[in-house]
Amino acid sequence: MSVHSTDQPVSSESPSEAGSSRFTIEQRGIDHVPASERHGSVRSVALMWSGAMMNVTGIVFGALLVLLGLNLWQAVAAILIGNATWIITGLCSLPGPAAGTTTFAASRAPFGRNGNRPIAFCNWIMQIGYESLDLVLMFLATSVLLGQAGIDLGTPLEVVVILGLAVTQSILPIFGLSVIMKAIRILLIPFTVLFAVLVVLVFDSVDVQTGTASGGTALFFAGVAVAASGSGLGWTPNAADYARYLPESTSRVRLVVGTAIGGALPQTLLMLLGAAVATAVPDAVDPISGLPSALPSWFLTPYLLVVLLQLTALNAINLYSSGMTLQAMGIRISRWQAVVVDAVVCAIVAIVVTFSGDFNTLLGNFLLFMIVWFAPWAAIMVVDYFLRSGRYDIASLSDDGGRYRRVLGFNPAGVTAQVAGMIAALLCINTTVFTGPISKAFDGADLSVPAGLVVGALTYWALARTSTRNESTVTERLSA
Template sequence: MSGVVEQRSIDVVPADERHGTPLSQFTLWFGANMQVTAVVDGALAVVFGADALWAIIGLLLGNIFGGIVMALHSAQGPRLGLPQMISSRAQFGVYGAVVPLVLVVVMYLGFAATGTVLAGQAINKILHVGPTAVGIVVFGLLTAVVATLGYRWIHLLGRVATVCGVLGFTYLGIRLLVTSDVGALFGAKPFDWVSFLLAISLGAGWQLTFGPYVADYSRYLPADTPERHTFLATFLGSVIGSQWSMTLGALVAAGGAGFLANQVGYLGSLAGPIAILIYLVIVIGKLAVNCLNAYGGSMTLLTTVTAFNRSTRIGPAARAAYTIGFLLVSVLIALLASKDFLDNFKNFVLVLLMVFTPWSAINLTDYYLISRERVDIPALYNPAGRYGTWNMTALVSYFVGIAAQILFLAQKLYTGPVTNLLGGADISWLIGLLVTTALYLPWSRQTANPPE
């Protein structure tokens, strides 16, 4: 069984266990982005008021910018051989890294719960059963199996999701061309800067959410894997996959077909005679990304706990327990919550996006510009080591970066005053990156203690 279930967790992957090529990063992230929630994200750009053409262009720009940040995190994996959030201890301190970790867990728990609802609807349609709980529980069990088996199986699922996604979404695109006048959807609205910036933010925000766990899935690559190869494979897989899905969403929303009211049902109707196969594609795509959420969520939980018990390695049984515990909570939320609660919880989760951009800015600035890719790995597990317990330079920069975004937020729960002056455009993610970097970079040059 040890050859089937992944044995590693938060510990360094040794050289003799390294394997694979950067192509695995392309298929993993392409498959994880060919899914119904990415379609919804693209549709929202049109719902917010953008013309279909400008929505697609804005989404592309956002995906490219956010994809660069996300892929820079991925390139750390082969070099360090560590899960992404363990490396945060080099910037925040062994205890200080827990601060962003807790918020990251809440974020991925929210994504897992809401994604489970959508996948559950598709499973219900495949099985021809009525109670929503059936599909939710089945999907939770499927996620638990793959996420518990670990790294190799998650990558295998990514390859399957890539093939299914290409076939399924190509078919849906053809059906859309046949059943509607797609050309008439372009130019139906005048260009508007506010909605265009919102589309950019939707694309960028989508990519940035992968940052806290993207290196979890590149850490088994051989240490001598060129960073540019890991970067490009991750970047292209994530950006092409997400843009493909979001473009379909923008076109569907521009047609006014009521997609947002019943996402799974609409795609089944668009598929016509092979609706059941499209439902299967939806389940596989959501399973790919939900396994990332569950596996990454469990790694984040383990990173939090081991900061205080000083463990340097967690066995597969403990990792499985944390993964299943994470999934149980997400399934319970999906089962017990009312639809209104889920909508509100999803919006709360989206507001939490502002905790990712300052973390990314600090992590990337330190790794590439301050430490210059030099990390004292044993010290990451020792509060008395080089990185200490609480790094105030990173923590203060982090909270300033969060606070700076509040004035620029444009979410359902809260809209900042500067956002109103901008006509509703949300550029908070960009403000978070710029302000955090501007504060952290010069300050950390004076206070950092990188390895020689």
């Protein structure tokens, strides 16, 4: 079978090589990366995650836990538990070098080509959500900067600023992964320095007694779910996208450990800092607007300028992955065109969120509801990878036909496990919009993360353990 490409022509350079001396637009979409172009390393992937996580959203998610009602020590525990899910992100990276393609192209194996489409659509919605939230933070930072200069934006100008930021954030992902990684590396050092200064500045203002009455067990479990969704677990749908340029012989253990440490270490530290900052500005309606009252003006301006640059680089990762997710859904669109589509939708959503006036509640509900689909999906992907021993029929992943098209395009085992996991997560979720009956039975405890993971994994293992192992054996014989 021929390997279908949705994005031609394809550059002969991998992101580790492309643009080493010049900026070039990456042409590759979800098509298979041949062995001759896979020169990446675990170290480069780990550094990419470290650079990407060294951004203000870590502070935002950490602050959110305190602003939702957890005391400082509950927030610390929730952050540590939530960031342990970076191990799952590492495991979801494994199909990248094994299949040489993106996350949601590899996802066709356990779900079937048509069964994968609604899952990919859920991921596209989630990526749009993250992009929109980051765009809102960029707007808030811009508003504070302009406010420091005495400029008060009216509604028309606020819309113009959001649209301008949406265009700006689209530049890096249009160029592709090589340019994104360059930008992240450039911003890593100044942002690390600024965060270190921020620690010193807020240290004396931290109130360890804030909320010492405890948010209660139910709120703590919700905090763990929010922390997991905003950290490692929330990045699982992107994982293989950035590991696909690694050689197939890459050590599984090194990739999992490198991804987990690379992402978890900076994000844990920044979320802890965010929780501490929130105790200094407990009445802030969002994580940016309250900063002027907590930070000196000499530091606030350079800090927010770098925040803008860093969020632009971070959103480039989301836009890069969400564009390829559109391709995995079967939409005939080039990668750069998909970035443009995403930017337009992202701008519209960001405008709605900005004028809703309830950033923290919207963010919390978004992070919790996204768990419903990606917790079981991540578990299924990991179980499927190990059942098939990392052996994928490459042509079937890329072509309209092939083994992974399944009966009517659906793999009953994967689809059933996904539905079962989503139902389990919904039964155990607790948000301001909806609380599941199991959560109510446990006094409001949000158990959606373990419920989705466990039910999704066990259901898929029970239904697919024989067929997927047999399938991997046939694939090994065909490739031999």
